[in-house]
Amino acid sequence: MRKEFTKADIEILKNIMLQRRDVRGNRFLKTQIDDEILNEILNAANCAPSVGFSQPWKFILIKDETKRDKIYQEFLKENKKAKKIFEDNKLYANLKLEGIKESYINLAVLYEKPKKSILGQTSQKKVGEYSVVCAIQNLWLMARAYNIGVGWISILKPKKVKKILNIDKNYKLIAYLAIGYVNEFLDEPELLKLNWEKRKTLEEIQTI
């Protein structure tokens, strides 16, 4: 395996990062993802950095339509509340903000609370959860390299999702993802295209 990377490698990584999207609704296709590919995507997550090499992540694949429908109902409840918060912005109500049922598969990503002291986690407890997020970003990029879309659905109460999936108190829900092949990857993030937010410049992100 190569240990030194080249300009060409950098360009490929940059392209994958720039072409990664948060995929929603009917952009997803139901096309089957081979288990081998799903495993490769999970392997990418599993080689993320983690505090004290604790690898505190768990991945629960959800294919069952009944469970997905229950989670979708929870999304509707939460989004009803959210619509009120954004009622001055007419755009919000028309946005499709999840792909729970349209995607091939869903993935609950959990943080397993440590049963012992973890090296590097003694001054900042949060770094355990942050390790799980690093794994999610690896997974997201690897999925994109396989031309597979991922959508992070955050308009959900973690407690409700955990109850539906029968997940006990030793685990914390970090993310609920929709995963599947897509009919299109937008050339830019949808919220940028819709002028919901502007892209920040390098100067802005270095100024406090």
Added chain:
Amino acid sequence: MRKEFTKADIEILKNIMLQRRDVRGNRFLKTQIDDEILNEILNAANCAPSVGFSQPWKFILIKDETKRDKIYQEFLKENKKAKKIFEDNKLYANLKLEGIKESYINLAVLYEKPKKSILGQTSQKKVGEYSVVCAIQNLWLMARAYNIGVGWISILKPKKVKKILNIDKNYKLIAYLAIGYVNEFLDEPELLKLNWEKRKTLEEIQTI
């Protein structure tokens, strides 16, 4: 820009992920990193996913030796406490757990608390911080593609770091990183080589 990726692209991404390391101490070199390359690494962070396209990340580069020494002193205090926690494991005291002074530059990564309601952040506040972690993972991978090492130093009290860097209450410290060229990338994570933890299998990370 290509929108479809190939098997060769997947292999490159996989290699970058597998060869990424959490770099410590005297593996770092003081060799200068060109501003252009530092900008490319920050650009990679800036194209990470973020809740509601809020891009709530801020990056403070720290070159100043005095500030770095003050942060190093804070590390020593925190690590003294940590050593007591791990006193049954003689390995801990001999581990080098930071590269604050040895690296070319340090980077404080902050979360800017929102001043308005953020789309997608209404049911789970944490996703704002998680967006910042996605940016860190992009940065880490892009740095590796440039053959530059990154070390995440978590044995620090965020409050103390913020005070030294004069960061106000509108920002939360998510990570403190050391960044620099290296004399070596280990072929495997150091804590794995030292048998501190085992690598988890795909089966383990899918079992709760």
